[in-house]
Amino acid sequence: MSVEKYLRSYAEDEIEFAEALTGQWQNVICIPVFDEAKTLPALLVRLSTENDLLVLLILNSPESADLAKVRTQQLGELIKQQFSLQKTVAENCLLLQLNNNGSNLLLIEHYSIPDHQGVGLARKIACDIACKLIHQHKLSSHWIHNTDADVTLPEDYFSASQKLSNDSAAALFAFKHRDNPQEKRQRSLQLYEYSLYYYVDALIWAGSPYAFQTIGSTLLLHHNYYALARGFPKRSAGEDFYLLNKLRKIGNIQSLSEPVISLSGRPSSRVPFGTGPAINKISELNIPEDEYLFYHPYCFQYLKKWLTLFPTLWQSKDLKTLLDDELLFSSLVEIGAEEAILHATNNSKNQANFVKHMHNWFDAFKTLKFIHSLRELKLESITKAQLQHYKNEFPFIASVGC
Numbered sequence: 001m002s003v004e005k006y007l008r009s010y011a012e013d014e015i016e017f018a019e020a021l022t023g024q025w026q027n028v029i030c031i032p033v034f035d036e037a038k039t040l041p042a043l044l045v046r047l048s049t050e051n052d053l054l055v056l057l058i059l060n061s062p063e064s065a066d067l068a069k070v071r072t073q074q075l076g077e078l079i080k081q082q083f084s085l086q087k088t089v090a091e092n093c094l095l096l097q098l099n100n101n102g103s104n105l106l107l108i109e110h111y112s113i114p115d116h117q118g119v120g121l122a123r124k125i126a127c128d129i130a131c132k133l134i135h136q137h138k139l140s141s142h143w144i145h146n147t148d149a150d151v152t153l154p155e156d157y158f159s160a161s162q163k164l165s166n167d168s169a170a171a172l173f174a175f176k177h178r179d180n181p182q183e184k185r186q187r188s189l190q191l192y193e194y195s196l197y198y199y200v201d202a203l204i205w206a207g208s209p210y211a212f213q214t215i216g217s218t219l220l221l222h223h224n225y226y227a228l229a230r231g232f233p234k235r236s237a238g239e240d241f242y243l244l245n246k247l248r249k250i251g252n253i254q255s256l257s258e259p260v261i262s263l264s265g266r267p268s269s270r271v272p273f274g275t276g277p278a279i280n281k282i283s284e285l286n287i288p289e290d291e292y293l294f295y296h297p298y299c300f301q302y303l304k305k306w307l308t309l310f311p312t313l314w315q316s317k318d319l320k321t322l323l324d325d326e327l328l329f330s331s332l333v334e335i336g337a338e339e340a341i342l343h344a345t346n347n348s349k350n351q352a353n354f355v356k357h358m359h360n361w362f363d364a365f366k367t368l369k370f371i372h373s374l375r376e377l378k379l380e381s382i383t384k385a386q387l388q389h390y391k392n393e394f395p396f397i398a399s400v401g402c
Contacts, residue, residue: 061110
């Protein structure tokens with residue numbers, strides 16, 4: 001799908017705002033903001049140091065929100081007072097001057113987002129506008145930066161895209177959570193961050209093509225691939241996971257080792273899952289270190305075995321005959337592997353095409369379902385201390401990157 005077709009048929013109505021903008025910018029960054037009065041000001045101060053930057057700020061609120069919606073609206077009024085108005089684009093869209101170095105802030109207010117669409121719709125509105133501006137040659141870079149209001153961005157944040165290949169669909173910045181002053185919260189945060197790196201490092205070891213973090217505040221999107229994937233899904237959470245899952249099927253995902261973004265380690269209930277709710281949940285445990293559980297490393301051993309079988313499946317279609325392990329077979333049957341093999345066979349002309357079909361089916365979501373199936377059938381999750389007993393057998397345990 002071309003960018004033009006995406007903008008015409010699938011983009012949000014707010015792309016019309018791009019028509020009224022006459023400026024020229026080098027980079028763009030998209031930031032959804034909901035109840036972030038404590039964190040956003042510092043980020044805007046940081047962004048005001050950049051030259052030729054357009055900040056797309058989407059002040060948003062779910063329809064069911066109450067006091068949080070009021071606080072977000074009040075934040076909008078403060079922003080209007082802080083930055084001088086350059087142009088009224090629409091009733092809910094203002095172009096403000098961010099600094100004297102060619103940078104602007106496009107403030108969009110959307111306080112009635114359906115609960116089930118949440119942050120996904122907010123991100124989509126911003127990225128759709130950015131995609132339109134790139135298509136109109138009003139933005140020099142073809143990369144769309146995405147982040148959240150509670151991050152701390154390094155000085156060389158915007159230079160990273162200059163080193164990326166246009167063959168990449170997306171890139172992910174390295175990240176580190178900021179320390180939490182409360183001791184138990186900090187221990188909970190460390191466990192959660194370890195689990196993020198443990199899972200991805202284990203996927204890398206197993207040979208999964210979906211071995212990357214899925215955190216929206218670290219995301220850098222190439223506008224062509226963003227359009228091909230039809231933009232962010234309109235979901236209240238997990239929008240980053242599902243978009244990256246689609247992007248990996250049509251292009252490469254680069255995981256950057258530097259620069260490093262500093263993420264908030266605070267608890268939150270603004271979204272149904274993610275860092276904030278995870279910190280809340282872990283902190284409620286009596287002894288987090290003894291109660292917070294990780295996927296058993298044998299899950300990834302089974303995953304590795306399954307992935308290496310894809311080429312062989314082209315020759316031998318009988319999954320039961322090919323496998324010599326009942327647990328692996330049962331887990332694969334449970335997630336529909338036999339039907340997937342038949343479909344891939346009927347739609348493939350050669351082995352390479354078959355393997356591609358299988359990897360498209362066995363994506364990040366199916367990988368997670370497979371691991372959960374193994375856990376439910378036999379491989380119960382274990383604590384971090386128990387995990388260390390397997391570090392000699394599984395090198396990714398000792399080398400977890402956090």
